[in-house]
Amino acid sequence: MSKRRRLERNIGALAAVTALVTLVVGLAIAPPDRVQGQAMRLMYVHVPAAWTAYLTFAVVLVASIAYAIRRDLRWDRRAQAAAELGVGMTALTIALGSIWGRPIWGVWWTWDPRLVTTTVLLLMYVGYLGVRGLSADPHLNARRAAAVGIIGFVNVPLVHFSVVWWRALHQPPTVLRPGGPAAIDPVMLVALMLGLAAFTFGSAWVYLRRLRTLAARQLAPIHLVEREAVPEVTVVARRAS
Amino acid sequence: MSGVLSSAGRIARREVVLEASGRELVTVVPPFVLAAVVLAGLGFGPRPEVLRAVAPALPWLVVLFAAVPMARSVAAAERDEGCWHLLRGLVSPGELFAGKAGALALWLTLTWAGTAVLIAAMLDAPLRAAAVPAGVLGGVGLAALVTTFGVALAGAEKRSGLLSVLLCPAAVPVLLAGAQAGTAGVNARPWLLLLVAYDVIALAVAWAVFPVLLEE
Amino acid sequence: MAPPADAHAGIDARLVLEGVSRSFGRTLALAPVSLRLGPGAICLVTGPNGSGKSTLLRIAAGVTKSSSGKRWAAGSALYLRPGDGARHAQTPRQAVDFVARSRGRDGVEEALDAVGLRRLADTPVGRLSSGERARVTLAIALVWSPSVACLDEPTAHLDPAGASAATDVTARLAAEGTAVLVATHDEGFLADLADARIRLSRGRLELAP
Numbered sequence: 001m002s003k004r005r006r007l008e009r010n011i012g013a014l015a016a017v018t019a020l021v022t023l024v025v026g027l028a029i030a031p032p033d034r035v036q037g038q039a040m041r042l043m044y045v046h047v048p049a050a051w052t053a054y055l056t057f058a059v060v061l062v063a064s065i066a067y068a069i070r071r072d073l074r075w076d077r078r079a080q081a082a083a084e085l086g087v088g089m090t091a092l093t094i095a096l097g098s099i100w101g102r103p104i105w106g107v108w109w110t111w112d113p114r115l116v117t118t119t120v121l122l123l124m125y126v127g128y129l130g131v132r133g134l135s136a137d138p139h140l141n142a143r144r145a146a147a148v149g150i151i152g153f154v155n156v157p158l159v160h161f162s163v164v165w166w167r168a169l170h171q172p173p174t175v176l177r178p179g180g181p182a183a184i185d186p187v188m189l190v191a192l193m194l195g196l197a198a199f200t201f202g203s204a205w206v207y208l209r210r211l212r213t214l215a216a217r218q219l220a221p222i223h224l225v226e227r228e229a230v231p232e233v234t235v236v237a238r239r240a241s
Numbered sequence: 242m243s244g245v246l247s248s249a250g251r252i253a254r255r256e257v258v259l260e261a262s263g264r265e266l267v268t269v270v271p272p273f274v275l276a277a278v279v280l281a282g283l284g285f286g287p288r289p290e291v292l293r294a295v296a297p298a299l300p301w302l303v304v305l306f307a308a309v310p311m312a313r314s315v316a317a318a319e320r321d322e323g324c325w326h327l328l329r330g331l332v333s334p335g336e337l338f339a340g341k342a343g344a345l346a347l348w349l350t351l352t353w354a355g356t357a358v359l360i361a362a363m364l365d366a367p368l369r370a371a372a373v374p375a376g377v378l379g380g381v382g383l384a385a386l387v388t389t390f391g392v393a394l395a396g397a398e399k400r401s402g403l404l405s406v407l408l409c410p411a412a413v414p415v416l417l418a419g420a421q422a423g424t425a426g427v428n429a430r431p432w433l434l435l436l437v438a439y440d441v442i443a444l445a446v447a448w449a450v451f452p453v454l455l456e457e
Numbered sequence: 458m459a460p461p462a463d464a465h466a467g468i469d470a471r472l473v474l475e476g477v478s479r480s481f482g483r484t485l486a487l488a489p490v491s492l493r494l495g496p497g498a499i500c501l502v503t504g505p506n507g508s509g510k511s512t513l514l515r516i517a518a519g520v521t522k523s524s525s526g527k528r529w530a531a532g533s534a535l536y537l538r539p540g541d542g543a544r545h546a547q548t549p550r551q552a553v554d555f556v557a558r559s560r561g562r563d564g565v566e567e568a569l570d571a572v573g574l575r576r577l578a579d580t581p582v583g584r585l586s587s588g589e590r591a592r593v594t595l596a597i598a599l600v601w602s603p604s605v606a607c608l609d610e611p612t613a614h615l616d617p618a619g620a621s622a623a624t625d626v627t628a629r630l631a632a633e634g635t636a637v638l639v640a641t642h643d644e645g646f647l648a649d650l651a652d653a654r655i656r657l658s659r660g661r662l663e664l665a666p
Contacts, residue, residue, distance in 0.1 A: 322544050
């Protein structure tokens with residue numbers, strides 16, 4: 001088995017183990033929230049999904065910049081795989097948030113700025129995936145996607161800090177916010193951290209598998225033959241200057 | 242630096258002359274603006290307090306949607322009329338970007354201003370002073386985006402709706418900050434600073450990726 | 458005419474293409490070719506439709522990147538097809554003046570005269586015939602005066618007078634030291650002036666007699 005396949009397998013195993021532990025800790029060991037009750041347990045999945053979405057969009061940014069500099073299609077594949085994963089994670093974040101919001105806020109959806117801007121981020125990266133396949137030339141697609149990926153990332157910090165800026169209904173970010181982390185039960189924090197680990201490993205495993213598929217699908221470049229010599233022509237002006 | 246500005250100025254002047262002769266935008270955008278404001282008045286009204294509440298954000302919504310046909314003038318129209326290669330060969334990517342974005346910033350700001358005046362008159366929602374610098378700053382940031390996406394999607398006839406999908410989400414900071422800066426009772430200063438930061442980031446990123454998009 | 462052997466040494470080249478090729482997906486548009494043009498050289502590129510002429514010219518002008526090989530040009534390179542270079546809302550004078558100012562040159566009126574467009578200089582290009590638009594393109598090439606000019610079918614849409622103007626413009630460009638690469642179906646065009654004629658067939662180069 002190649003090193004890469006071994007890495008993939010090991011990450012997959014780690015993902016499975018951490019997911020299992022998260023399930024146990026999150027469902028059975030962590031106490032229910034005093035205010036939110038059992039619904040709070042959705043946070044052990046919702047927050048990691050959001051974290052993974054942001055992480056993948058950072059990968060899109062780095063890979064897009066790397067492609068723009070090196071013009072190596074491997075970086076483009078890395079960006080594409082990350083964007084696909086990111087779109088899935090963002091959609092999951094919104095869906096879980098909606099399911100959580102129903103018992104807590106009484107509504108499936110609210111025009112809270114953070115929810116809206118997360119949805120906007122989803123649209124941005126759906127658009128990013130949409131620019132692929134506009135042309136038969138993989139490098140042209142890659143250039144367009146790289147430009148959109150770099151610009152799209154501008155939205156990511158806005159999504160995170162919009163809660164602080166607009167004093168929205170949505171909960172303030174628990175761990176990462178100006179002023180330091182809010183008070184959280186230690187067991188809940190452990191469950192949350194385990195969820196983050198599980199999602200990170202799980203996403204890495206999906207990402208590596210997707211990269212393998214994209215690499216296999218990339219058509220081999222035209223094998224420009226030939227034992228034939230490249231024809232050379234030199235043309236000089238016959239006329240006196 | 243003065244060479245870049247001079248070249249960019251020449252390109253921006255060319256855009257103005259083209260528009261003055263061809264009148265492509267002036268035949269499309271003002272009617273769209275009027276229609277949008279009328280529809281907004283009918284859709285959100287007739288209660289004046291509701292109309293005044295939505296008024297600060299309306300110009301930005303209109304500008305965002307009007308920006309989509311404006312994006313054609315960046316590269317698609319040039320390509321259709323056989324001028325895109327000429328421009329690419331004649332000036333550097335930075336000069337081309339600055340010229341095109343400069344002209345677009347003018348069109349977008351004029352569109353915002355016209356919409357805001359119309360809204361003030363038709364929806365009885367007077368313009369707040371802080372909305373004016375927001376209008377200018379927002380126009381600059383949007384111009385950077387429209388120029389970049391206009392080049393990225395020029396020649397992509399299928400999926401022509403993709404420009405709106407890309408442009409509108411990326412322009413959300415402009416929409417939010419512009420609307421807040423124009424809302425009475427809201428401290429406009431942080432929103433104007435946000436617009437300045439957004440413009441700096443948008444211009445820097447667009448400038449950096451523009452040469453990559455020009456390759457074929 | 459076959460190129461002279463061992464001609465590389467001492468050539469003050471304006472354009473050098475080394476093993477350039479171009480693929481679009483799995484389609485080979487241009488097989489590897491090496492081409493070197495000296496100052497004032499005129500090289501005709503002939504071949505049937507789809508043989509790769511435009512691809513070669515676009516690579517030479519730097520408009521399209523090659524899939525392999527290297528390209529070098531001494532200064533600015535220009536790729537023009539008939540009708541290129543002027544927006545429909547511009548007048549010929551505006552279009553040519555824009556290029557002249559961008560290049561820091563004058564000679565706008567001379568260029569318009571040379572292509573016989575003085576009378577129509579202030580008529581919007583959108584109202585001109587395709588032949589007249591092709592003449593605007595020639596005027597732009599003249600005032601641009603690039604190091605390398607790649608003219609793609611310059612006589613398409615042109616009447617005999619227009620073709621004569623195209624010959625004059627090409628000769629003037631070459632006299633000023635521009636290396637000129639011309640793709641053409643017109644066997645008679647530049648027959649006396651061309652220094653070499655190469656033929657492309659299905660993306661491959663054949664040296665023409």
